[in-house]
Amino acid sequence: EFVTNLIQLQPESIDNDLGPRLWNLLVGSKSTCSDDRRAGWHIILGTSRRTSFRNTFLETCFASFLPTLPTEYLCDGVLEFVREKLQCFSNEGGTILDDETPVVRTAIEQLWRLILEAEDSTLVIQAISTLTLGVYLEGGSITGHPSPHAQRMHLALVSRCLDQLKRAADVLKRSLGDASSSDDNSMDIVISDVETAKQERVFTRSLQLLRFFLKKYQSKPNFAVADLRSFMSRTPDRVEG
Numbered sequence: 080e081f082v083t084n085l086i087q088l089q090p091e092s093i094d095n096d097l098g099p100r101l102w103n104l105l106v107g108s109k110s111t112c113s114d115d116r117r118a119g120w121h122i123i124l125g126t127s128r129r130t131s132f133r134n135t136f137l138e139t140c141f142a143s144f145l146p147t148l149p150t151e152y153l154c155d156g157v158l159e160f161v162r163e164k165l166q167c168f169s170n171e172g173g174t175i176l177d178d179e180t181p182v183v184r185t186a187i188e189q190l191w192r193l194i195l196e197a198e199d200s201t202l203v204i205q206a207i208s209t210l211t212l213g214v215y216l217e218g219g220s221i222t223g224h225p226s227p228h229a230q231r232m233h234l235a236l237v238s239r240c241l242d243q244l245k246r247a248a249d250v251l252k253r254s255l256g257d258a259s260s261s262d263d264n265s266m267d268i269v270i271s272d273v274e275t276a277k278q279e280r281v282f283t284r285s286l287q288l289l290r291f292f293l294k295k296y297q298s299k300p301n302f303a304v305a306d307l308r309s310f311m312s313r314t315p316d317r318v319e320g
Contacts, residue, residue, distance in 0.1 A: 086123075247281040
């Protein structure tokens with residue numbers, strides 16, 4: 080309760096090295112167990128909902144501390160923190176995919192990080208759903224704009240997935256000694272088991288996101304291509320009389 084009140088009522092007092100120390104104690108490397116981290120995220124999320132992120136400490140947490148949080152501490156609290164930020168931005172009239180501010184870019188990239196790096200498969204599925212449905216298919220950045228705008232955003236998402244698939248496949252081919260996958264020096268590069276596992280995860284999860292996106296995209300009538308067959312003129316009948 081003391082920490083909650085400190086963050087909510089006196090965020091400006093958490094400065095210098097006190098901010099990183101408090102963050103690590105709540106949800107990072109200095110937290111003693113998963114239960115303590117869960118309690119830490121409860122404090123952070125509860126405060127963010129009450130203040131709508133109008134809090135200097137929470138803003139610093141999101142912009143500076145969250146991107147450097149070690150992979151082993153990625154959890155559902157991180158996903159909820161990102162969702163809260165995206166929701167606050169949307170409530171203020173922002174268009175997520177058209178905004179290039181660091182905060183919005185951080186939110187999108189943290190969703191990608193959860194998808195590509197998190198160990199929990201359930202968390203990965205939830206992050207994929209948030210990115211595809213919440214941002215690219217049902218978000219205000221898509222539904223409130225003309226169809227060509229949505230198509231451009233969707234193409235960017237698909238292109239990123241395909242690029243990730245290609246890069247990961249090239250690395251995996253080199254790990255198998257396939258010289259044709261790269262330049263002439265590919266055989267001189269030694270790929271560690273850790274890097275191989277990382278690229279396998281990038282490949283499978285990029286493909287998983289593509290499949291999920293395609294399935295949901297096909298279920299949205301507003302993205303369907305118009306069927307113009309009924310408007311096609313047929314060959315006129317011969318006029319008699």
